Amino acid sequence: MIVVECNEGFTPEFEIKGDSVVVEPVPKVGVFKKNQENLIPPPKSMLAIPFYVSENTFSPVKQTKASYDETLFFSGVRAFYIKNYQLAAAFFKEIVLKYPRSPFFISAYFLLGDCYKNMNNYDLAIKTYNKAIELAPKNSAVAQTLFSMAKIDEKKNMFMAARNIYNRILRDYTGTKWADKASFMLGYSYYLENRCRQALKHFLNIPKANSYYPLSMVLSSECFYRVKDYAKAVLAYYYMSNKLDSINPTKYYKELGDVGVSLCKFEDYKEARKVFDYLESSGNELILEHSYIYRMKCDLKKGDFDDLNYRGKYILKYSKDEVLRKQARKLMDEAKLKKGEVSKKTIDEIMARYRNDPEVVSLALYVYARKNFRDGNCDEALKYLVKLKKTYPNSDYSSKGDDIAAKCINKMLGQFYANPSRNLIEQLYKTSLILKPKKANLCKLSWGLIFSYKVGEVEKIMHLIKDNECRQSVIAKFFIEMGDNVKALNIVNNLQKVEPYIYYLNMIFGDVNYFNGDYEKSVSLYENALKVKNNLMDDYLRLRIAKSMMQLKEFNKARQVLESVKTSIYINEVTFLEGLCLYKKGDYKNAIETFKNLINNLDYKEKVLFYLAMSYYKLNDKSNAMKYFKELKLNYPNSDYLRVLKVLMS
Numbered sequence: 060m061i062v063v064e065c066n067e068g069f070t071p072e073f074e075i076k077g078d079s080v081v082v083e084p085v086p087k088v089g090v091f092k093k094n095q096e097n098l099i100p101p102p103k104s105m106l107a108i109p110f111y112v113s114e115n116t117f118s119p120v121k122q123t124k125a126s127y128d129e130t131l132f133f134s135g136v137r138a139f140y141i142k143n144y145q146l147a148a149a150f151f152k153e154i155v156l157k158y159p160r161s162p163f164f165i166s167a168y169f170l171l172g173d174c175y176k177n178m179n180n181y182d183l184a185i186k187t188y189n190k191a192i193e194l195a196p197k198n199s200a201v202a203q204t205l206f207s208m209a210k211i212d213e214k215k216n217m218f219m220a221a222r223n224i225y226n227r228i229l230r231d232y233t234g235t236k237w238a239d240k241a242s243f244m245l246g247y248s249y250y251l252e253n254r255c256r257q258a259l260k261h262f263l264n265i266p267k268a269n270s271y272y273p274l275s276m277v278l279s280s281e282c283f284y285r286v287k288d289y290a291k292a293v294l295a296y297y298y299m300s301n302k303l304d305s306i307n308p309t310k311y312y313k314e315l316g317d318v319g320v321s322l323c324k325f326e327d328y329k330e331a332r333k334v335f336d337y338l339e340s341s342g343n344e345l346i347l348e349h350s351y352i353y354r355m356k357c358d359l360k361k362g363d364f365d366d367l368n369y370r371g372k373y374i375l376k377y378s379k380d381e382v383l384r385k386q387a388r389k390l391m392d393e394a395k396l397k398k399g400e401v402s403k404k405t406i407d408e409i410m411a412r413y414r415n416d417p418e419v420v421s422l423a424l425y426v427y428a429r430k431n432f433r434d435g436n437c438d439e440a441l442k443y444l445v446k447l448k449k450t451y452p453n454s455d456y457s458s459k460g461d462d463i464a465a466k467c468i469n470k471m472l473g474q475f476y477a478n479p480s481r482n483l484i485e486q487l488y489k490t491s492l493i494l495k496p497k498k499a500n501l502c503k504l505s506w507g508l509i510f511s512y513k514v515g516e517v518e519k520i521m522h523l524i525k526d527n528e529c530r531q532s533v534i535a536k537f538f539i540e541m542g543d544n545v546k547a548l549n550i551v552n553n554l555q556k557v558e559p560y561i562y563y564l565n566m567i568f569g570d571v572n573y574f575n576g577d578y579e580k581s582v583s584l585y586e587n588a589l590k591v592k593n594n595l596m597d598d599y600l601r602l603r604i605a606k607s608m609m610q611l612k613e614f615n616k617a618r619q620v621l622e623s624v625k626t627s628i629y630i631n632e633v634t635f636l637e638g639l640c641l642y643k644k645g646d647y648k649n650a651i652e653t654f655k656n657l658i659n660n661l662d663y664k665e666k667v668l669f670y671l672a673m674s675y676y677k678l679n680d681k682s683n684a685m686k687y688f689k690e691l692k693l694n695y696p697n698s699d700y701l702r703v704l705k706v707l708m709s
Contacts, residue, residue: 128154132163139170148174165195169204181211202228202237209244218248243271247278255282273299277306281314284321292321300330308341316353323357331357348378355390364394393419396426403427417451425456429463437467441490448493465498472503479595479628484511492519502529510599511628514540528554532563539570562591566600578607598626605636614640635663638670647674665691669700676707684708
């Protein structure tokens with residue numbers, strides 16, 4: 060509503076309804092046209108000033124000379140209009156204190172509260188508003204005043220108090236525009252607190268007839284955007300897209316920008332462009348620069364690096380906002396990474412520059428892992444994927460690296476079986492445990508660990524094996540090695556006797572007989588398992604066959620079997636078993652020569668020192684026997700072998 064001050068005498072139209080005086084806005088004054096009859100031409104030189112108009116503001120008086128209270132009131136209105144709130148408050152306070160019967164008294168009270176609010180004197184503003192409402196509870200300004208009070212509470216972070224006011228408006232003004240606004244503001248108060256889940260409960264229940272419905276959908280979209288639920292963010296936008304022009308881009312450009320990014324994430328680039336065009340149509344340079352940043356995010360998603368660089372260069376050249384300039388540089392660096400044409404030096408520079416930015420660093424790690432994978436360097440690729448997973452486990456790029464990880468692990472497993480290495484299988488195990496790639500061949504990895512004598516580590520991955528027959532046979536083998544034959548047999552009895560698992564079953568049944576002392580039966584089962592034609596498994600089985608034959612005192616046959624073992628990871632074990640065969644046969648001199656090959660091997664040193672001492676003792680060379688006895692005692696003071704040697708050496 061406005062007060063019209065004219066150079067000439069002018070009285071606004073009004074009518075009396077009972078005890079009230081209702082002032083008409085007189086729209087016809089502002090729309091005077093020629094050829095229209097009965098219209099009053101607008102006075103020359105008029106000033107329109109916004110202020111509250113209550114039912115008691117004007118009264119039908121005949122006098123033409125303004126009263127003092129009227130002069131005070133309009134002087135206060137002029138001061139309020141030019142934002143001199145301190146002066147305006149002085150005029151309104153004069154009316155409130157000295158002219159309680161003035162027709163301007165109630166309006167002055169409400170405006171006095173506005174002055175205090177605009178001067179940030181919130182406590183006094185609230186006190187004044189409450190008094191004004193108490194004096195005129197039915198005044199048309201009450202509803203708007205309640206919103207002003209709620210806004211003060213929000214500025215003081217008293218959101219619960221603000222929501223109490225909105226609920227009061229809903230109760231007292233049901234079915235009015237004020238109730239529509241209050242239902243929106245309830246959600247908005249939660250939004251200001253960044254409590255999107257509660258805000259959505261209100262935003263999503265606002266009916267389409269409510270004038271705040273489009274804005275509610277925009278803010279709902281923003282809430283979904285914050286939790287990266289882009290599908291729902293886009294859906295909320297679609298509900299109001301035909302009313303996009305009802306959203307104030309100056310106030311909500313960030314939310315609209317996020318809506319545009321959500322549309323890009325959802326690959327609706329046409330609608331995203333519509334949102335960005337709307338932002339840029341505002342003519343505001345700052346909003347244009349923000350819109351360019353949002354467009355750059357979309358360009359990054361689309362892979363449109365030329366447009367991205369064009370907008371980035373524009374911001375770097377013209378923008379004075381350092382935050383926007385940093386964002387532009389970051390997006391341009393991300394574009395370099397996404398192109399993939401980067402060296403390790405560039406990667407390291409970007410990672411150093413954005414070391415505190417998870418999004419960029421995770422992208423850099425992923426890009427370099429992918430580059431190494433494409434170059435055939437799986438070992439390096441896995442190192443970067445592990446670093447990515449450890450540092451940013453929830454990153455989207457960590458998930459994207461899953462396929463690369465699986466392909467690299469499977470490729471390196473092939474290398475392991477071609478040229479077995481305990482260090483390699485241990486590395487692949489640790490990598491798989493961290494990355495957990497869905498397509499990695501954990502069946503092959505598990506058997507690799509078993510054949511490398513790393514059975515204990517199988518327990519952490521065996522239940523993740525997808526192939527049921529393989530999973531069950533690995534679990535059965537694990538229980539056998541852990542000494543639980545009962546559990547193992549319960550599993551293998553339910554397995555299908557089909558290739559290749561029939562060979563694994565023969566191995567497991569061979570183990571059962573081996574550990575139960577039936578070595579002839581174990582040899583037969585192990586020999587049947589040899590038909591699997593897996594070099595690593597075959598040599599693993601040959602070692603078991605050799606050990607079984609040694610238990611049967613068939614040392615020559617055992618040595619013949621050992622000679623056929625060629626796998627590098629078993630060479631030391633083969634050497635030890637050959638020395639043991641020679642020792643058991645009484646060929647102590649050759650046994651000594653064989654054992655000395657393992658004197659520096661920590662895996663066998665304790666046993667080698669014992670058998671060297673025993674071999675020399677058998678040869679009646681007590682001096683050398685004592686030498687190795689002392690060395691055993693020095694290196695392994697708690698060794699069980701010492702008790703045997705002490706008796707002999709005494």
